[in-house]
Amino acid sequence: MEMVKVTIDGVQVEVPKGSTVLEAAKAANIDIPTLCYLKGINEIGACRMCLVEVKGARALQASCVYPVSDGMEVKTNTPAVREARRVNLELILSNHDRNCLTCVRNQNCELQELSQKLGVDSIRFEGESINYSVDDFSPSIVRDPNKCILCRRCVSVCRNVQGIGVIGANDRGFNTIVSPVFDMSLNEVPCINCGQCILACPVGALKEKDDTQKVWDALNNPELCVLVQTAPAVRVALGEEFGMEMGTIVKGKMVAALRRLGFDKVYDTDFAADLTIMEEGTELLDRIENGGKLPLITSCSPGWIKYCEHYYPEFLDNLSTCKSPHEMMGALLKSYFAEKNNMDPSKIFVVSIMPCTAKKFEAQRPELSAAGYPDVDVVLTTRELARMIKEAGIDFVRLPDEEFDPLFGDSTGAAVIFGATGGVMEAALRTVAEIVTGKSLENVEIADVRGIDGVKEAEIALGDITIRAAVAHGTANAKALLEKVKSGEKEYHFIEVMGCPGGCVNGGGQPIVSAKEHMDVDPRLARAAAIYQEDRNLPIRKSHENPSVKRIYDEFLGQPNSHKAHELLHTHYVPRKKY
Amino acid sequence: MATSVLANDSQKFAELQKVIAQYKEQEGALMPILHRAQEIYGYLPLDVQNYIAEELGIPLTDIYGVATFYSQFTLKPKGKYTIGICMGTACYVKGAQKVLDKLQEVLNIGVGDTTDDGKFTLDATRCLGACGLAPVMMINDQVYGRLSPDDIEGIISKYKDE
Numbered sequence: 127m128e129m130v131k132v133t134i135d136g137v138q139v140e141v142p143k144g145s146t147v148l149e150a151a152k153a154a155n156i157d158i159p160t161l162c163y164l165k166g167i168n169e170i171g172a173c174r175m176c177l178v179e180v181k182g183a184r185a186l187q188a189s190c191v192y193p194v195s196d197g198m199e200v201k202t203n204t205p206a207v208r209e210a211r212r213v214n215l216e217l218i219l220s221n222h223d224r225n226c227l228t229c230v231r232n233q234n235c236e237l238q239e240l241s242q243k244l245g246v247d248s249i250r251f252e253g254e255s256i257n258y259s260v261d262d263f264s265p266s267i268v269r270d271p272n273k274c275i276l277c278r279r280c281v282s283v284c285r286n287v288q289g290i291g292v293i294g295a296n297d298r299g300f301n302t303i304v305s306p307v308f309d310m311s312l313n314e315v316p317c318i319n320c321g322q323c324i325l326a327c328p329v330g331a332l333k334e335k336d337d338t339q340k341v342w343d344a345l346n347n348p349e350l351c352v353l354v355q356t357a358p359a360v361r362v363a364l365g366e367e368f369g370m371e372m373g374t375i376v377k378g379k380m381v382a383a384l385r386r387l388g389f390d391k392v393y394d395t396d397f398a399a400d401l402t403i404m405e406e407g408t409e410l411l412d413r414i415e416n417g418g419k420l421p422l423i424t425s426c427s428p429g430w431i432k433y434c435e436h437y438y439p440e441f442l443d444n445l446s447t448c449k450s451p452h453e454m455m456g457a458l459l460k461s462y463f464a465e466k467n468n469m470d471p472s473k474i475f476v477v478s479i480m481p482c483t484a485k486k487f488e489a490q491r492p493e494l495s496a497a498g499y500p501d502v503d504v505v506l507t508t509r510e511l512a513r514m515i516k517e518a519g520i521d522f523v524r525l526p527d528e529e530f531d532p533l534f535g536d537s538t539g540a541a542v543i544f545g546a547t548g549g550v551m552e553a554a555l556r557t558v559a560e561i562v563t564g565k566s567l568e569n570v571e572i573a574d575v576r577g578i579d580g581v582k583e584a585e586i587a588l589g590d591i592t593i594r595a596a597v598a599h600g601t602a603n604a605k606a607l608l609e610k611v612k613s614g615e616k617e618y619h620f621i622e623v624m625g626c627p628g629g630c631v632n633g634g635g636q637p638i639v640s641a642k643e644h645m646d647v648d649p650r651l652a653r654a655a656a657i658y659q660e661d662r663n664l665p666i667r668k669s670h671e672n673p674s675v676k677r678i679y680d681e682f683l684g685q686p687n688s689h690k691a692h693e694l695l696h697t698h699y700v701p702r703k704k705y
Numbered sequence: 706m707a708t709s710v711l712a713n714d715s716q717k718f719a720e721l722q723k724v725i726a727q728y729k730e731q732e733g734a735l736m737p738i739l740h741r742a743q744e745i746y747g748y749l750p751l752d753v754q755n756y757i758a759e760e761l762g763i764p765l766t767d768i769y770g771v772a773t774f775y776s777q778f779t780l781k782p783k784g785k786y787t788i789g790i791c792m793g794t795a796c797y798v799k800g801a802q803k804v805l806d807k808l809q810e811v812l813n814i815g816v817g818d819t820t821d822d823g824k825f826t827l828d829a830t831r832c833l834g835a836c837g838l839a840p841v842m843m844i845n846d847q848v849y850g851r852l853s854p855d856d857i858e859g860i861i862s863k864y865k866d867e
């Protein structure tokens with residue numbers, strides 16, 4: 127790599143050619159303030175918070191987009207720079223709804239942090255402001271334009287990373303607003319509820335629909351049996367909300383915290399992930415053997431499902447009919463669990479703790495109510511669970527490790543890797559390989575489908591058949607892959623799609639990683655590393671070897687894809703219009 | 706709602722398709738397409754913008770952002786007669802506000818709106834370059850100068866009956 131020498135505030139550093147001044151400053155241990163910049167996602171130089179003096183340049187320059195050159199001299203802390211940044215910040219603050227105390231991002235807000243860092247103690251411009259109504263019609267995402275600083279990070283992620291673009295910068299001048307078209311609600315436009323925009327937003331202008339009160343109410347209702355389940359990706363991220371390092375596995379503490387919150391049983395969505403593999407693996411082999419619709423495409427990610435319904439309805443028949451794992455779990459809790467415990471399913475309240483905002487929308491789908499009641503009553507994101515734990519005064523970091531409740535808490539390494547892109551594919555192949563060949567797999571790790579390349583491919587020879595598989599994560603990558611399938615350029619048997627880049631570990635309901643942290647760590651990788659560690663930690667690593675899954679089939683469901691399994695565990699999809 | 710504007714008038718729709726085909730492969734196609742679409746439909750309703758988005762393979766927000774950024778585009782239908790009352794300095798000083806108030810009263814609409822019968826759209830404009838005649842308004846291409854609020858009813862009624 128070609129390196130260049132730059133001097134920043136008198137400190138000489140060597141950085142790769144093509145770096146920005148911002149990156150070079152970082153190498154010199156200088157932290158330049160930013161707001162609109164989000165590494166790899168939004169590099170548009172719009173907010174001008176990151177201004178610096180470059181020797182020889184006429185005006186102050188936006189360091190987040192200004193490339194370094196050899197011998198460049200930069201000053202980041204001159205009176206002119208400080209004043210310019212300060213004025214910019216005060217202008218932003220002058221028409222910002224500054225109610226930090228009641229804001230979801232209080233103490234986790236890039237604007238607030240900047241204001242503190244730059245020592246803003248008064249605002250010289252008391253501007254007019256428009257009072258916008260809050261858009262809270264979507265079951266997943268809440269938009270509050272009064273807190274929006276027009277940085278466009280959400281616009282970029284939605285348009286470019288997800289390939290969707292249902293929010294944009296509209297109107298002009300003082301009236302500029304980041305919003306859907308024609309003053310519509312996010313609920314009326316083809317938003318897939320992925321929540322990637324929330325992760326990108328530096329402030330409290332985008333947030334999940336908070337459903338914690340519904341859960342508190344249920345926990346307080348003596349008539350209800352309140353059951354909770356947790357998705358694989360939550361256990362590798364929840365700790366971040368309590369100051370723990372990214373990639374810490376907190377499964378045991380999470381279970382302990384849920385018990386202390388008062389849930390009657392603490393179950394693991396991983397159990398249902400193993401079940402999904404049994405159902406979907408069987409579906410795949412059935413389609414291959416009996417000339418069914420191929421490629422089979424996974425259906426665990428509700429963001430992806432809604433994307434497919436809006437944008438690629440021609441692929442709906444390719445989708446696996448399997449419900450997503452937590453919905454399968456809900457259906458079993460309101461049938462099998464209810465029968466076993468002699469309970470009326472109306473008295474069972476199922477809460478899913480998910481890394482995902484799209485699952486809030488999913489839980490409301492009328493077709494997902496196998497026992498006559500919604501399979502899942504409330505979906506909480508990782509962030510909302512953290513909020514409940516804090517409100518309850520539980521000292522999370524010091525909690526002992528506890529175990530999930532038996533049966534629906536039993537799972538395998540194949541299930542936990544559902545949390546990372548490629549995981550469902552890998553888990554499915556572990557099981558399908560053994561069904562087809564009748565032999566035990568020696569190496570269960572399938573490296574080709576791991577990692578964060580946008581589209582990954584693998585060919586697995588299983589006896590007579592070679593399974594051609596592809597994996598995409600983030601809907602823009604899914605789009606690229608589907609176009610190739612559509613044109614006939616590529617042919618596969620099996621495709622895994624996860625709606626969020628990196629898969630569930632980077633889901634829209636996960637802890638928010640600031641732009642600063644993004645310069646150092648990639649949550650898609652750091653959290654996935656913990657997922658794969660957890661896989662290796664577990665004694666059983668193949669879904670079909672989960673004894674509790676076997677038991678459910680023996681006692682209740684019969685065979686995978688049986689009539690009963692279909693009634694409880696499978697679903698269908700509907701084409702949806704765009705506008 | 707979707708497709709209704711397009712389906713209502715097959716001739717306009719055919720014209721729109723032609724325009725898109727003409728510019729589609731060119732760079733910077735969006736501005737000319739939006740201009741021509743507005744000429745055809747008189748405004749840029751959702752269906753028209755959405756159709757253009759689909760044809761160009763870009764998100765609707767890209768188009769809507771442009772359509773709302775430039776004041777030459779309008780999202781609402783224009784009336785048969787567009788009344789532009791000048792709010793430039795000279796006209797303002799000579800009492801344009803009073804004339805505007807009267808226009809709003811007589812037409813029973815606000816600035817930027819169109820009457821329910823589709824006849825009149827009311828706009829406030831910048832200097833029309835006829836300051837000597839202040840206060841000035843234009844109805845389509847016709848200029849009216851040295852206006853007083855009392856003139857308004859008479860002028861409007863002429864157009865109403867047409």
Ligand code: SF4
Nearest residue numbers: 225226229235329330
């Ligand atoms: S977005 Fe940030 S600065 Fe604004 S009110 Fe919320 S916490 Fe405070």
Ligand code: SF4
Nearest residue numbers: 284317318320321323
């Ligand atoms: S939830 Fe996803 S699709 Fe919806 S606006 Fe946000 S990024 Fe776009």
Ligand code: SF4
Nearest residue numbers: 274275277278280327
């Ligand atoms: S909603 Fe958030 S991310 Fe989007 S422009 Fe506003 S402040 Fe930026």
Ligand code: FES
Nearest residue numbers: 162171173174190
């Ligand atoms: S312009 Fe550099 S962070 Fe916004």
Ligand code: FES
Nearest residue numbers: 791793796832833
């Ligand atoms: S100010 Fe009205 S015409 Fe010039």
